[in-house]
Amino acid sequence: PDGGDGGKGGDVILQATNAEQSLVNLKFQPQWKAKRGGDGGSRQKHGANAPDCKIQVPIGTLVFDHDSNAFLCDLKEDGQEFIAVRGGRGGKGNLHYVSSTNRVPRQFQPGEEGETKILDLELKIVADVGLVGFPNAGRSTFLRAVSAARPRTASYPFTTLNPNIGVIETEDYRRFTIADIPGLISGAHQNVGLGHAFLRHIERCRILCFVLDMGGTDGRDPLQDLQVLRDELEHYEPGLSKRPSLILANKIDLPEAEGNLQRLQKKEKSIRIIPVCAELALHTEDAILILREMLDSLPPEDEQTLLRILAKRRAQAKKAVEEENDFEF
Known part of the structure; x- marks a missing residue:
């Protein structure tokens, strides 16, 4: 009864950078998935946490929730990060279930599924x-x-x-x-x-x-x-x-x-x-x-006014045309 815990799944993170000027590259890979955490092993060996999946986007990228149209983040500084979805918690090995009455437990706790979201990304100023x-x-x-x-x-x-x-x-x-x-x-x-x-x-x-x-x-x-x-x-x-x-x-x-x-x-x-x-x-x-x-x-641009305009445009665009910039994480 010495099974270790599983590792945490990786997060999917949006990172603003001066190196990117548009969102065109995301059109060729609209779905992103971080790796799962490593399995626990015998002798109390814990599985490794998975690395985060970082996606570089241009400075000025606005993040919206696709389903609710809620505004989530304005990535306006170089290096700024936003966690799009979090990886699942690692499972618990059978070591946690050892007791005075159960010396060789066979039960364990499975790891949690990571989050899944569909987000809409738009550039504030192209x-x-x-x-x-x-x-x-x-x-x-x-x-x-x-x-x-x-x-x-x-x-x-x-x-x-x-x-x-x-x-x-x-x-x-x-x-x-x-x-x-x-x-x-x-x-x-x-x-x-x-x-x-x-x-x-x-x-x-x-x-x-x-x-x-x-x-x-x-x-x-x-x-x-x-x-x-x-x-x-x-x-x-x-x-x-x-x-x-x-x-x-x-x-x-x-x-x-x-x-x-x-x-x-x-x-x-x-x-x-x-x-x-x-x-x-x-x-x-x-x-x-x-x-x-x-x-x-x-x-200078009025930030709050611009955000209100973008929210309005998103609502109008969904009614008028099928979106082409939805990205799944």
Whole structure:
């Protein structure tokens, strides 16, 4: 009667880190499970406690309970941890049941099952700046030109399927982030082309940067594209299109660009317009300096207001679209 106790099961822990910029990696592994504790052995040998399973997530990750929609945690500091689920207690060996009347007990206490939960993870702010545009407008090319991010680019629409995040460091060593939001299409606010998922990313950016194809590729009209983009944002959430913004008049090297730029400048006098050629990195540094100035002029985020907005959005999103960012632990 000398059986030892079993080891405790591992916890599943979310850990905030500067090394991660998005939750995309979790989409490829939505279920996480810590290991079970080791078995107890004879001669009072206790089983080893299982190691914790740590999942690294970006700073600014919000944690919600999937079933109750309750807000659980805001991981806002590098290294901050949140125990998503706790491992089960180890069982007790038969040594605990030795008594004066039972010298060779055969009973033991099994270990407890660990917790199981489904949690929803969302980024509080996807990026400081969100690149908004139609497919093939040049968003990804611009991000490649100004940062170390390497989004997939090609001369056909819908290359970007998930947000790509680039970190920009200015000459004074200050940093900010730019998100290449997947291209919007007309009807996005009605969830056409995964529109709701893409629009929710835009909602989490402090500045909107409209990227327009000034060359009018495939017969497009950049002025009409801008109006459609604004309409989609406004239909999705009133006021979103009026967020601080500027226009990147891209592909300025193409033949039709100069005429379209003059039309745009004549119509849009209340918004900053920056002519660029992302592919040639022409005037891209000017755009970065202006974005930095705009960010410096913005007031700090109101944390509590932002949390209330997120809770409201979660409730609305559950009714409108099947969630794609549920992770089981």
